[in-house]
Amino acid sequence: MTMIGLEIHCQLTNLQSKLFCSCKANYREFEINENICPICMGLPGSLPRLNKEAVKKATIIAMALNCSTPEKIAFFRKNYFYPDLPKNFQITQLNIYGDTSVGGSGSIMIGDKKIRITRIQLEEDPGRLIYEGSSSKNQITLVDYNRAGTPLVEIVTEPDFETPKEVRDFLNILSDILENLGVADPSLEGAMRADANVSIKGGKKVEIKNIGSFHDLEKAVHFEITRQESLSSRDIPIMQETRHWDDRRKITVSSRSKEEELDYRYFLEGDIPWVKIDPQIQQQLKLEMPESISSKKERYVSKYNIPAQVADVLSSDKFYSDLFEKSHTEKTAKEIANIITTDLMGLVDTREKRESSKLTATHLKELAESIQSGQISRNSSKNALYEIVKTGKELSVIISELDLGNVSDASELTDIIKQIISEESQAVEQAKSNPQTINYLVGKVMQKTKGKADPTLTLNLLKKEIGIQ
Ligand SMILES: Nc1ncnc2c1ncn2[C@@H]1O[C@H](COP(=O)(O)OP(=O)(O)OP(=O)(O)O)[C@@H](O)[C@H]1O
Ligand SMILES: [Mg+2]
Ligand SMILES: [Mg+2]
Secondary structure (H helix, E strand, O other): OEEEEEEEEEEOOOOOEOOOOOOEOOHHHOOOOOOOOOOOOOOOOOOOOOOHHHHHHHHHHHHHOOOOOOOEEOOEEEEOOOOOOOOOEEEEOOOOOOOOOOEOOEEEEEOOEEEEEEEEEEEEOOOEEEEEOOOOOOOEEEEEHHHOOOEEEEEEEOOOEOOHHHHHHHHHHHHHHHHHOOOOOOOOOOOEEEEEEEEEOOOOOEEEEEEOOHHHHHHHHHHHHHHHHHHHHOOOOOOOEEEEEEOOOOEEEEEEEOOOHHHHOOEEOOOOOOEEOOHHHHHHHHHHOOOOHHHHHHHHHHHHOOOHHHHHHHHHOHHHHHHHHHHOOOOOHHHHHHHHHHHHHHHOOOHHHHHHOOOOHHHHHHHHHHHHOOOEOHHHHHHHHHHHHHHOOOHHHHHHHOOOEOEOOHHHHHHHHHHHHHHOHHHHHHHHHOHHHHHHHHHHHHHHOOOOEOHHHHHHHHHHHHOOO
């Protein structure tokens, strides 16, 4: 049987400072090696001080993933030498003296399947290596320590996955949950990285380390299963080792034989005392936790009668569901859900487009109201939305500038209708004997007005002119 277990590293967002010092958590804003201090560089004599907000955020994640949360947490030193790790050890968490990491065992459901979470730990991110030069002769490695010491949460799962697809589904759901909690920004480059552990038929596990995109992770797991199956079919033993994903060649490549836990010489971080987690604070965090994706979805369906599939898409994306929450009224909810999921999602489908979009909740509200009042047709509303996203102009301005408003002036419409009646005498006769065929004439009016005729008014006027009820 194939067994796959994941270790997902996720950067915490909206924090002021790094995990153990007052350098900024948002290291991306800085010039290389400008966001560092003696503490995150591990200079002799410096002492770490734990960031309380980071502990809170990690605890919120633990709660959302149904993990137990301990009364006290402890930190450990994981010792290894690598140029991105200035102290030569990483401060992280473990459960060797009982459950002392921010989250104990928990689980999430992926469809009908339960994926167990082993633990959640809070740790510091290392620095970043930058490789320069193209050939092996002139290649040099530079180190940027701005990221060193920024808060990272590691979510470790049990080896409960059996296929690459289950892995992908899990990662999508997990990143939606983290984003919804407001603690992570998974669409940010490098914000979520994962290691995948793969074994087949009860054999040794192979770990593929540090894969930056979900897409690559799925491919790497798929490749690794095939590789192991191929070895096994030829009776070649599978070694326990660490591999990495070579994105260019689309294969996993051996990096080193895997350390055992002993090699890391884990020991308690004596510079940070055990921290008591006040049950009252835990209670408070639970109360302040944002509404879960599944409860949002249920509410959209039961309260506004939004179709389950639409509610599913809307609730699982924080950007869109926030927009929906800010813009909808009881009466416009369904219309707005529709605009967001059928039109807006296609217009702003990347992080860059979302950031440059000029659309506000007020725009959406006005757009839905204008559709409902017959001022603009559903069709023209798509063009209006495109303009709003691009320019941020007021809806009324866009309607008049682009002449998108419905033709709802009775005399103007009557003129058009009269003209059509004279051109379509056969269809008019048919409508008189079979009123349902009048839709053909409505269609003609729409054609002439480029879809802008107010549909209800058109129908009424048509009936009146033809003389049917
Ligand atoms: N037989 C197995 N097949 C596949 N995966 C496994 C198997 N046994 C354990 N795993 C997975 O291996 C991972 C172990 O992660 P853990 O962080 O505890 O150790 P580690 O990989 O040694 O640590 P690190 O990578 O941080 O140095 C878990 O995701 C677990 O589900
Ligand atoms: Mg690990
Ligand atoms: Mg690992």
